[in-house]
Amino acid sequence: VRGNKTEATKAIVWSIAGSDSGGGAGIQADLLTMRAFGVHGCSLITAITAQSSVAVARVELVSEQMLAAQWQTLLADLPPVAIKIGLVASRAQQQQLTTLLATLPTTIPVIIDPVLIASCGDTLTLDSGLDALPELPELYRFASLLTPNLPELAALTGLAVTTPEQIITATECLLKKGVRAVLVKGGHASGCKQLALDYLASTRQQYWLASPRIDTEHNHGTGCSLASAIASGLALGYPLDDAVVLAKAYLNRGLSAAYATGQGAGTLSHLP
Numbered sequence: 001v002r003g004n005k006t007e008a009t010k011a012i013v014w015s016i017a018g019s020d021s022g023g024g025a026g027i028q029a030d031l032l033t034m035r036a037f038g039v040h041g042c043s044l045i046t047a048i049t050a051q052s053s054v055a056v057a058r059v060e061l062v063s064e065q066m067l068a069a070q071w072q073t074l075l076a077d078l079p080p081v082a083i084k085i086g087l088v089a090s091r092a093q094q095q096q097l098t099t100l101l102a103t104l105p106t107t108i109p110v111i112i113d114p115v116l117i118a119s120c121g122d123t124l125t126l127d128s129g130l131d132a133l134p135e136l137p138e139l140y141r142f143a144s145l146l147t148p149n150l151p152e153l154a155a156l157t158g159l160a161v162t163t164p165e166q167i168i169t170a171t172e173c174l175l176k177k178g179v180r181a182v183l184v185k186g187g188h189a190s191g192c193k194q195l196a197l198d199y200l201a202s203t204r205q206q207y208w209l210a211s212p213r214i215d216t217e218h219n220h221g222t223g224c225s226l227a228s229a230i231a232s233g234l235a236l237g238y239p240l241d242d243a244v245v246l247a248k249a250y251l252n253r254g255l256s257a258a259y260a261t262g263q264g265a266g267t268l269s270h271l272p
């Protein structure tokens with residue numbers, strides 16, 4: 001209520017992520033997803049990429065001061081109901097976000113997509129050491145849910161993740177290191193041609209999620225969109241399991257209508 005007038009409002013979700021100039025992933029995908037879910041998306045940009053569908057030509061980090069300014073400005077007026085974190089492009093930025101997240105109430109869900117490389121295979125992080133993480137970044141302990149794909153799960157744990165048993169073992173390793181819940185995205189698996197198998201695990205429960213595998217090479221932005229869709233579902237009040245299922249349904253619908261953009265992989269469609 002503002003004055004004596006009741007005004008319509010929307011749940012606010014923050015996307016802390018990089019800009020993809022190609023429009024398929026990063027902040028651009030996050031905001032389209034949040035709009036589709038009917039929440040209000042705010043963006044805290046961590047890095048700007050000069051990127052097409054075939055290559056990442058340049059990555060420039062936003063300064064520490066600018067990231068802090070985005071955070072403080074939004075917090076004063078547009079505080080989040082849920083947060084999605086994508087590209088965090090340096091160790092210093094990881095540390096800064098860890099410090100900032102520690103100041104928020106723990107009731108705000110934080111979905112972290114541990115982005116390391118772009119879909120075209122180019123690296124997105126500045127510290128090449130981020131690619132082979134010796135220990136789990138402190139930041140990931142603030143995740144209500146971490147959403148690695150198979151290459152990211154392998155990089156985060158140093159383990160092979162080819163078989164279902166190996167995926168379970170690697171996920172347990174992340175849970176033991178203090179991550180509260182993990183959703184392993186099976187999109188990169190080559191074993192099963194008919195199904196896309198994801199694995200959702202917390203200390204409370206573990207199960208596989210199966211959905212028909214949608215045969216498209218236009219999958220740029222799927223990781224970003226999935227994490228944003230989960231954050232949006234949580235902001236709308238769904239429990240985590242339901243938010244994950246809703247997000248998967250959203251992704252599958254978008255992949256069924258995916259389209260080519262440039263010479264490389266196109267992107268999923270964000271339907272209103």
Ligand code: PLP
Pocket residue numbers: 017018019020025026027049051086087115117118119120124219220221222223224225
């Ligand atoms: N964030 C940014 C800024 C990117 O440019 C990319 C990929 O190019 C990603 C995240 C990860 O994208 P995806 O959702 O395809 O994993």
